[in-house]
Amino acid sequence: MFMTLGGICSFHAVVRYLPLHKAAQNRMWPEIVQIALELLAWMPMLAPTGETRRWEAPPFLRRRTYEPWCAGIRWPSAGYAVDPAPVRERIGRDEAVRIVEEELERVRQGKLSAGLDPVRMAVEQVERHELVWIVSWTSAEYLRTRNPYLMLCGNGPYLVDRIDGSLHWISVVAAVSDEWETDYRARIRGQVVRTAVDDVHDEVRAITTARGRIHAMHTLRRRIPALSHAQVVEYVTALTDGDVPAHLVDIATGELVPPVDPFRSVTTVRAAHGRRPR
Helix, strand or coil: CHHHHHCCCCHHHHHHHCCCCCHHHHCHHHHHHHHHHHHHHHHHHHCCCHHHHHHHCCHHHHHHHHCHHHCCCCCCCCCCEECCCCCCCCCCHHHHHHHHHHHHHHHHHHHHHCCCCCCCEEEEEEEECCCEEEEEEEEHHHHHHCCHHHCCCCCCCEEEECCCCCEEECCHHHHHHCCHHHHHHHHHCCCEECCHHHHHHHHHHHHHHHHCHHHHHHHHHHHCCCCCHHHHHHHHHHHHHCCCCHHHHHHHHHHHCCCCCHHHCCEEEECHHHCCCC
């Protein structure tokens, strides 16, 4: 409606499109149109910048940035987290370094107590990520001498959450491939991450609307063969009416979503407020 009114360029068009009958009642509409045009002009300036600029790539975020009235629609964007929360950074770089140094010293003291002679470790590099501080570490002797024979290999970095300061660890494989991020968003941050199950849901809903429930059932049966005929009927009906029951989603997840590789997942070393996982 705002765009239609915004495109009005003649007096006759104004008279034709004004919703009320009396001139006094219609005086509010030019003010509403002006506000709407100002909002449209300001919206592009509210797009993410800096580190979060990559979130402009998924179509769903562009629509939610420039068309907030469409925020309730589930847009296809496999591989991206839905509704990424803005980072309210409470843990700075120096605090992240201190947290990791305390953990390195705790590990060293534990080895000393066991009668070992551990090498002293130190923080080597700190990288800022959207979610965490990525803290790399190596032997203190290597940092002092830069002798490659004293450099550690295979030691994955620590992750310090930028909001609550919780400490985590990832393997070198996960750090190089960046495959830890999906696990971190879903399990540590509790964000809803789209999977292949969401893609199937969108496909079945679209086929139900375009061709009917029978075609949708055939499609769902091909995508998830583990479902029985009764479960397929229940699944499509639930997708049409609302949410799918949890036991059916579990079957679809087991068929479509590969299990998390432990070498590419996140290991929590210390939860927020200093609590260690059991």
